Amino acid sequence: MKITAVKTFVANVQRTNFVFVKIYTDDGIDGVGEATLEWKTLTIVAALEELERVLVGRDPFATDALIEEMHRDSYWRTGAVFRTALGAIDAALLDIKGKALNVPAYQLLGGQHRDRVKCYANHWYFGATTPDQYAIAAKKAVAMGYQALKWDPFEAADLEMTRAERGKTIDIVAAVREAVGPDIDLMLDVHGRLNVPTAIAMCRALEPYDLAWIEEPTPPENIDALAQVRRASPVPIAAGERWYEPARFLEALQKEAVDILQPDVSHAGGLAETKRIAHMAHASLIPVAPHNPVGPVMNAMTLHTAIAIPNFMLFETVSIDVPWRKALVRETLVFENGMLLAPTAPGLGVELIEDACAQFPYAPTNVPLFDGTINTAGIASGSATLGKAQN
Known part of the structure; x- marks a missing residue:
């Protein structure tokens, strides 16, 4: 199994904007994570998009190794934006693994x-x-x-x-x-x-x-x-x-x-x-x-x-x-x-409805x-x- 794509989805909910990430594989199994970072929506989306080139072609089962590599190669290694991006990727990878093994993420x-x-x-x-x-x-x-x-x-x-x-x-x-x-x-x-x-x-x-x-x-x-x-x-x-x-x-x-x-x-x-x-x-x-x-x-x-x-x-x-x-x-x-x-349910037990997010487009909040x-x-x-x- 290999990762084929990483996509982000934003949905406005008045008080903030939810940011979701979805990872797709060549086996047809996908995983979802959330990277909502209040009042930093566009910044976290950019951070997630930068990680796609690192993930495509990799084995989604190598969760810890992939997270550690991205952490190491970020150079800056910390901060709310980067750690939140890693958290969403980690969740999506575990979601894929849980679905593939037919077990809940826990x-x-x-x-x-x-x-x-x-x-x-x-x-x-x-x-x-x-x-x-x-x-x-x-x-x-x-x-x-x-x-x-x-x-x-x-x-x-x-x-x-x-x-x-x-x-x-x-x-x-x-x-x-x-x-x-x-x-x-x-x-x-x-x-x-x-x-x-x-x-x-x-x-x-x-x-x-x-x-x-x-x-x-x-x-x-x-x-x-x-x-x-x-x-x-x-x-x-x-x-x-x-x-x-x-x-x-x-x-x-x-x-x-x-x-x-x-x-x-x-x-x-x-x-x-x-x-x-x-x-x-x-x-x-x-x-x-x-x-x-x-x-x-x-x-x-x-x-x-x-x-x-x-x-x-x-x-x-x-x-x-x-x-x-x-x-x-x-x-x-x-x-x-x-x-x-x-x-x-296997994985995280929650499925993102991609088309629904587009109905509630990004709006800035203070x-x-x-x-x-x-x-x-x-x-x-x-x-x-x-x-x-x-x-």
Whole structure:
């Protein structure tokens, strides 16, 4: 079996653009991966197109060797764009191999540690701006079947927060906790927007609301700063979505900067690389909750990885997305009692509908973190991706 072509497909979903890659072989078996890199769509497409000349004519079963060769020969070797391209290629190769061997991709990662994963909802809060609106949206998310919710209540925070801004964030968290009760896990995402003293102050102020974690409280490039926050925080600290190479994860573990590690299966270089990162964390008894807030192929990539690692904690899902998300792929997902069951189809178990992507062409989007639109710049209208939609 030899690789004959590599193609990319882009589909706009209002908040960002999904980027898919498909690898074709002379045996008629193809594989799909996802390389969505928010706000860097055209850049990641170019990176994937450059890799086609390396892959055509090669054996798709030589997954690790091909990934290592591309990593070595890139010269620069790292960064979000290149590592995301590698992650998508790795996924597509494993998809081909799983289909050829008639086994799910997680079997190629050493087999399954579990037959289901506990999910938490993201994006359930889009459109909410007041504590009451957040509370209503949280109740709807729980009614969809979720037992854990994550969101960003920090609005336009940029390193520091005024007393009024701090007060509003605390009021939002208090309203959600009161709305869902004590048995629902709640997690906050800061998107790396606070300095050290502000992050510590907010972690302490939010302690009464029994949070499962506060995510990426400080910018990702300074692991020492994150370690400072973790040492002072009464709330567990999670991070990792914006680290790309294994050495950064190892540094975070050695410096005791996190309670929960969050590698992104695509951005960290693929399923196999993420499994290796998870095992590093496991040696330190640190759980892994992979970053997974984008498209349906990435969802499959993350699900297979979560099934195959020993220290998995929680599975991130996009609970509400554009209505045409499901038109882009054929997938079989079983969601029950707040959990996704392990897939049984060969490979990743998701097939890209190529023609559908062309119906939603690329459109540029801006980063909504610092203009106060983080919770309103998502989707104009949406539908549930897993649970039952609630009106």
